[in-house]
Amino acid sequence: MSAAPLRVVVIGLSLSSSWGNGHATTFRALLQAFAARGHDVLFLERDVPWYAAHRDLPSPGFCRLALYRDLAGLEEWRKEIARADAVIVGSYVPEGVAVGRMVQQTARGATAFYDIDTPVTLAKLERGDEEYLSPAIIPGYGVYLSFTGGPTLDRLERQYGSPAARQLYCSVDAEFYRPMDVPARWDLSYLGTYSPDRQPVLERLLLEPARRAPELRFAVAGPQYPDGIEWPANVERIDHVPPADHPAFYAASRFTLNVTRADMVRAGYSPSVRLFEAGACGVPIISDRWDGIETLLRPGEEIILADGADEVLAALREMPEAGRAAMGRALRARVLGEHTAAHRAAELEAHLREAVARAAGQPARVGAL
16 A cells, blocks of 8 residues: 655745756756655745746746745744645755744644755854754754765764754756757856855866867856956856756757865765756766765766866867767766656655654654655
């Protein structure tokens, strides 16, 4: 007998707008696949002007989406929160500590914190920065769902008292992210919002190669880059690429670049969603190095790891087209085999059922999937 569908409330940074954040694309892929498993999802999003001006999914077909103005507005959803089988609060939710307390006091089912920014979150906590999470409320979440795996999970349980820290990597919507037959515009592209700690790596792995290879073409797409950056003439700047255009953007690149936040490099085991998106499109990736990447993708066969401009230029200039295409196919096969939204939705269901059983004081059912 199959387990009953779950009623889940998600309070997240954004589902309606992908502008300036990676949360929306993550939630979209995951929740669409989760709903396809028969579950009911209500997504509550804080109504803020910067997302209101850039809403590219105001009416998702796979879940209910509701906006709330402030903490008082969230109170209007207290009954839904109370009766849900599970309530998930995401990282970077405005006034997240107060939201978390309200959820933990109200929910009768399981509670979860979904950290799409785990290393950044823990670095903030070490500094005493409790922007959206505090050490005091971590033990009150029945499960801590983390974008970061590896040793960080043990740390969350030992140091911060999480009753259950579980890896839940990002994923990709394999139905949408596919290879496309479009002309190549760039030899190397990068898609990502500006971040000060990523910029030195972008400088080393894209801007310096661009300066040294004026015959090659590059692109950097994403918002919030400061006006003072000196872009080489062969680097095309694109302010924003909406998710609907991501596959075409990747497909127009011979290679694409993955650059990891500094806190995530230190923690390791923190793949970016861009790895899986580009991979599902069959576009070879050049990436910076961090612990655990080899557990996800095979260096030299499915991904190229680079420390500096020399390695980047060697790939761009010397890899035969047949080898580049073969790497793209191998990467796509690995992503489709292990890192799709359907894979993550099954993992999420297992984690939530385990947390629901704990909250009810019952042993978790084996094989509930």
